[in-house]
Amino acid sequence: MTTAVAGELSAELRGFRDELRGFKEVQRLAYECAEAVAAQLKPGVTEREAARMQRDWLRGRGVRDWFHLPFAWFGDRTAFVGFRVPLQFFPTNRRLEPGMPFILDMAPVHKGFTADIGYSGSLGPNPLQDKLLADLEAHRELILREVRERRTLREIYEDVDRLMVRQGYANRHRAYPFGVIAHKVDRVRERPWSPRLFGFGTQALKGLASDALRGHRDGWSPLWSPYRFSDHPPQPGLWAVEPHLGFRGTGAKFEEILVVTDSKDPEASAFWLDDDLPHVRRWAEDK
């Protein structure tokens, strides 16, 4: 499903497909990193150490720039319990304990392509988080379906919200800056030196800012939020979608890239960049 319509392969389309391949590669790389780091987590590891492990793993594979630096949340921090200010997102010295849920979230830039992924798991069995993860499948389907229907982003956001309430969960992506469930990602120019601002790569922020400016003029926004500025149909481009469920101190999310195009064919108008990801495989196994 990752390929666009077969048929005439214009140069533009071929370029688009190459581009997608680049994004897909870096997304795979990031998920590999998440699985590798998750496998190394032991009781007593702190969030800072887990974040550092992700950074080192990716740096070792050529990542030099970031959309944002890796995050790691353990225990009830996976549900952002008591988060008031954005600084609380940054890794702390919270230690992992047996049975604790964790979330790894990283956004590396590799060869100019950006990925932004979220990986949920637990140290040892955690039936509650398993349930949350299983219930995320309905959200993945809902989002894709409604994007294909060209509903406005705000409406889709509200429908996701309603589904969460029906499932009995709290919407935790509301805690993200601007309460976003998704944001646009794009290619980033590779620079020898890219400083970071509050953990976010300046190059990526620049891209986001110019999108925001352009979108402001044309009536759309690169941030997919519950607010009026998201009251527009899906804008073609790559969206890193991150529904985040919370339930009484346990959180779970996935994050992956949704490709939106201006194609008239619904199948090609929106699709997930990659359907071979840990959480998708997991749902398939459970069936």
Add this chain to the structure above:
Amino acid sequence: MSLEGARERWVRTGGIELCVAELGDDRQPTVVLVHGYPDSKEVWSEVAARLADRFHVVLYDVRGHGRSSAPQPLRGGFTLEKLTDDFLAVVDAVSPDRPVHLVGHDWGSVQSWEFVTVARTEGRIASFTSMSGPSLDHFGHWIKQRVRRPTPRRVGQLLGQGAKSWYVYMLHTPALPELAWRGPLGKRWPKMLERFEKVPAGDYPTASLPSDAAHGAWLYRDNVRPRLSRPRADAYAHAPVQLITPLGDAFLSERLYDDLEEWAPRLLRRTLPAKHWVPRTRPDQLAAWITEFVTANEGREAGLPAQGTAATGKYADRFGGQLVLVTGAGSGIGRATAFAFAEAGARVVAVDRDAGSAARTAEMSRLIGSPEAWAETVDVSDEQAMEKLAEKVATEYGVVDVLVNNAGIGLSGSFFDTTSEDWKKVLDVNLWGVIHGCRLFGKQMAERGQGGHIVNTASAAAYQPSKALPAYSTSKAAVLMLSECLRAELAGQGIGVSAICPGFVNTNITSTARFAGVDVAEEKRRQKNSARLYGLRNYPPEKVADAILRAVVRNQAVVPVTPEARGAHLMSRFTPKALRAIARLEPPL
């Protein structure tokens, strides 16, 4: 006496004969029940009958009590060392190969603490459930600590327990207690128990009471002074301990157990709102907790930590294993309440008219600590369906310990726009639903006679008038008054009733509310607008659920939740005119 079907045997030890009764299959785990003062083994009859189908239940009359013979001379015949000899003799007779599960109440618990903390019983006790009887050694250390560093709080605790121990001082006077017990006190004791301790009338206490009480005075005289003045320094429990604390105990302060983890590292705490004689007044709850604890600790090798059955929620000590029924549990406050009880380890019955959401609540409840949870699809306004539900719950799940009548619907619109159909609908759910719940489940609670609690979700609209909500407010005001009246009626039976009055809480009541006197499109618009406003207010239902659990624990009568509800509650008392002015405002929809 009602120890029916018990097999009796006599165990000789140290020159006396102990009367031992056994119930149930002796291949099952053995549970030994030790009675207190002034009691005999028959104090356990209700609990023993409930345990007998699962366990090998053993009861014995402590020396000098019931049909066991008394030592001669009495002085020096009741020391804890001798009581330990008795216990070991009984245990060797009834369960020579396997360790036993020990349960003690009052002095039975005091002596059991000795059994479970001395070395010679190691390996003979698999678990110990203690109620209303501290270890004298721990008590001694507790006093010493407080005397040594008398902060105001510690002095308060000392004086509090000192006052509660008045009867201990009396028992130390020579001859007088014996005279009283064999004379007028012994005669009046059953009535006193009934009146002050709410022990149900019947065949307890037994006829041997005067001599039990007279002999038992030596329990105090032989042990209290030596142990309190020179407590053992090594009184560590070598078995897992479940501590059941009745919160209304007139003789023992709950503060006595503050540092108990130090002495009993594998400790599980339980509390229940009852007076001292819990084996008579709360047999169902005790049997359930004993069963759970014994099962969890049965067959475990010594040294392994005690079971992981305990829920982690805030009030797990209070609600663990209790049966809680919540109506309207498919969403909003009801669902959050069900989850809060589930986290505290309660068994939850989630009732909602929507089958899917009720099932969802039950499923999630099981994942967060509820040992069992069920979903029931019932419309609370349907009397017959509610009757069926009550019957089913009673036969399949048991008598409800906490009932939360929460289901409700919203209705807004001026009085003249509200049709009689609208009125009927809102009263049917909001008021009749509560009436049915209280009538059916409250009756079961009252008939069981072992306490319980009813929570009715009213609203701040019960005392805050509004021209926009005449029908809704009327229904909620009725619920509030119903709760208050019922509270008065049930107070004597140990059943509490609380009315919860939330203000604007972010639930889906707004998107299902009916707006009278407007067309469908306008109704949709108003639903959406009110949902948005409630969303902006964003008071989470979880906080209301917390308030509900707290109200049950503290037995509060009326609990306004959210600042605006508390403010309106205050104003309704002190400046009702201002409230009336607010009532005239048009809501911004």
